[in-house]
Every structure is written in structure tokens, then in C-alpha cells.
Amino acid sequence: MMPTFLLITGYLVNINKSLRKFSIYYLGILVPYVVMTVAYSVVSYYMPVRDGIHELSVSVILDKVLVTSIGPYWFLHTMLICGLLYYVCFAIPLRREYKIERLIVFGTSLLLLSLFTPLQSLKISSFYFIGVLLRQTDCDFDKVFYKSPLSLIPFCILVFDKSFYDWGLVTVIVMVYCFISFSSWLYGYIKDKKVNKYVILIGMNTFPIYIFHPVFTMAAKFYKPWLAFDASGWLLAIVTIVIAISGSFIMAWILDKTRTCYLLGKESILRL
Missing domain, CATH: 1.20.5 (Single alpha-helices involved in coiled-coils or other helix-helix interfaces)
Known part of the structure; x- marks a missing residue:
């Protein structure tokens, strides 16, 4: 799932924007990333999370925000790094025919970043690059x-x-x-209009689902014993997915209605 998301993200990101518009787009990812990563780090110190922190300090939290990330938010971390490099490489004022050269510079930047810094893994960023490659070579x-x-x-x-x-x-x-x-x-x-409508609605709101779903996946640890009779784990997975998606929609709706969505750097979170 995640390699697929990265590829599609690289394909869909629009870098044909002014610096101001790109900055707004970028902050729309950066602010929620910082807020949710800090919150997840603190919660993981107190709850049994697989990759949780074992020391609650400013340096550890800064490491999670700036370098290694934590939980599911590594995806946003990758989006921020790859997106910034992508924009810089293609915003340099060169003639249109230098598109392949830009791709080479972008790919080389990702390679050097993975070789000399702990910020990014080439295995991960390569899927983002594939998406960019498809977009910039005008592939259907x-x-x-x-x-x-x-x-x-x-x-x-x-x-x-x-x-x-x-x-x-x-x-x-x-x-x-x-x-x-x-x-x-x-x-x-999917011919049914109602089903199609809900499928599109979920697709349009993958961002709030992604940033809020950890709240509900962590909560799954509390009701997991009630579903222990299903040894396959499928029932737990289905129940958690339903709760996570619906719960994320509710949280986003509450933030929009109370105008507290500005805490995440957005005028609204839900797309309806």
C-alpha cells in the first residue's frame, strides 16, 4: 500500500506553481506533520507502541520530527523531503527541453541524500521518483x-x-x-452512484484519514481481546479499518466546525 501511495503522490504532485502557492501547499503538509509527530511521540512514550520512544525529551522528539520520524508519519516526512527537492530541481529557470536533465539532478539528489544522511532511504524515495518520472515523461x-x-x-x-x-x-x-x-x-x-460517491469521498480525504487513523489503531489494542475468538485476525482488521476511517472523518469534521483546523495550518480539512 505505501509504495503505491508514494508512486501516486510523485505522479500527482503539481510543481508548476509559484513559490508562494507551493509554500502554502508545503506548509499544509509540514504543520500537520510536526503537530501529529510530536503528539504521537509523546503518546508512544506512555502506550505500548511498537516503535515508540523510550525517553521523553526535547532532543528525542526533535530527532523524530526532523530526522527519523515515527509511526505512520514517515510517509509525510518522505513527502516533505522529496517534494522540496522535486520543486527545487524543476523550478530552476531552464528551457523546457532540459526535462531529462532535471530528472537526473532530482534522482542524483535523492541518491546523495540516502548515501550521506539519515534523512531518507533510497528504497523508499525511489517509488516517489518513479511517479515523478511517469509524470515528467508525459506517460498516460x-x-x-x-x-x-x-x-x-x-x-x-x-x-x-x-x-x-x-x-x-x-x-x-x-x-x-x-x-x-x-x-x-x-x-x-462500481456502477452504483451512492457507492461510487462514498468511494470518491474516501479517496478525496485520504489526508485526514492518514493523519488521524493512528489514534484509532492504537485504541484497537484495548478491544483486541474481545475479538480474540477470531484467530485469523481478519475481524479485528475490518473493525479497526471501519472505526479508523469513520473516526478520522468525525475528528476532521469537528476541527472544521470548531475552526481549530487552523492548528494544523489549514482552513479546512474535509473535502466534500
Whole structure:
């Protein structure tokens, strides 16, 4: 899922903006990232979180915000770093025909960042770069990711074997391709207008879902024993997904209604 999100993010990010407009877009990610990372770090000190901090200090929290990130917010950390480099590389005033050279400079920047700093892993940022590559070479997304139900077959074969999960393996690229191919095909069969409306609504609001869902996944630890009768864990997963999505919508709605969404640097969070 996350390699897919990174690829699509790289493809969709619009860098054809003035510095002012890009700064507004950038702050719209940076402010929620800092707020939620600090909050998650503090909570993880008191709750049994897998990658939680073991020392509550300014230096540790700064490390999580600026360098290593924490929990699910590493994705926003990657977006911020890759997005800034992407904009800088393509905002330099050069003629349009230097697009390939810009891509080379951007890719080299990501490589050097991964080699000489702890800020980014090339395994992760390469998926963002693939998305940028598709966009800047004017590839038709629908033609690159051909819609087919058959793509579910290799996806299932690979996804059930965790030895294929290393982001540096070609198997992850295959899974990303198959996931986009199958989900695009499946979406084409959603004919019911109400179902389609809700699917689009969720897609439009992946940002609030992403930043708020950890609140509800951490809460899952409290009701997990009640669902222990299902040894497969599928029931726990389904219940948690439903609670996380609906809960994230409610939190975003409350912030919008109370105008406290400005604490996250936004005029509104929900997109309706």
C-alpha cells in the first residue's frame, strides 16, 4: 500500500506553481506533520507502541520530527523531503527541453541524500521518483497501468509471502503495478452512484484519514481481546479499518466546525 501511495503522490504532485502557492501547499503538509509527530511521540512514550520512544525529551522528539520520524508519519516526512527537492530541481529557470536533465539532478539528489544522511532511504524515495518520472515523461497513467482482473493473481501470490516485502526487491514493484492495475479495473465496475460517491469521498480525504487513523489503531489494542475468538485476525482488521476511517472523518469534521483546523495550518480539512 505505501509504495503505491508514494508512486501516486510523485505522479500527482503539481510543481508548476509559484513559490508562494507551493509554500502554502508545503506548509499544509509540514504543520500537520510536526503537530501529529510530536503528539504521537509523546503518546508512544506512555502506550505500548511498537516503535515508540523510550525517553521523553526535547532532543528525542526533535530527532523524530526532523530526522527519523515515527509511526505512520514517515510517509509525510518522505513527502516533505522529496517534494522540496522535486520543486527545487524543476523550478530552476531552464528551457523546457532540459526535462531529462532535471530528472537526473532530482534522482542524483535523492541518491546523495540516502548515501550521506539519515534523512531518507533510497528504497523508499525511489517509488516517489518513479511517479515523478511517469509524470515528467508525459506517460498516460491508464496506459502504463493496464486495467486487468488477472493482475490479482500475481499480487496474491506475492503478498502472502513476507520474504517479498523488502522495498529493494523487484517483487514490490510488481505488487504495486498489480495493485493499481486491479483496483483501477475494479473501480470501473462500481456502477452504483451512492457507492461510487462514498468511494470518491474516501479517496478525496485520504489526508485526514492518514493523519488521524493512528489514534484509532492504537485504541484497537484495548478491544483486541474481545475479538480474540477470531484467530485469523481478519475481524479485528475490518473493525479497526471501519472505526479508523469513520473516526478520522468525525475528528476532521469537528476541527472544521470548531475552526481549530487552523492548528494544523489549514482552513479546512474535509473535502466534500
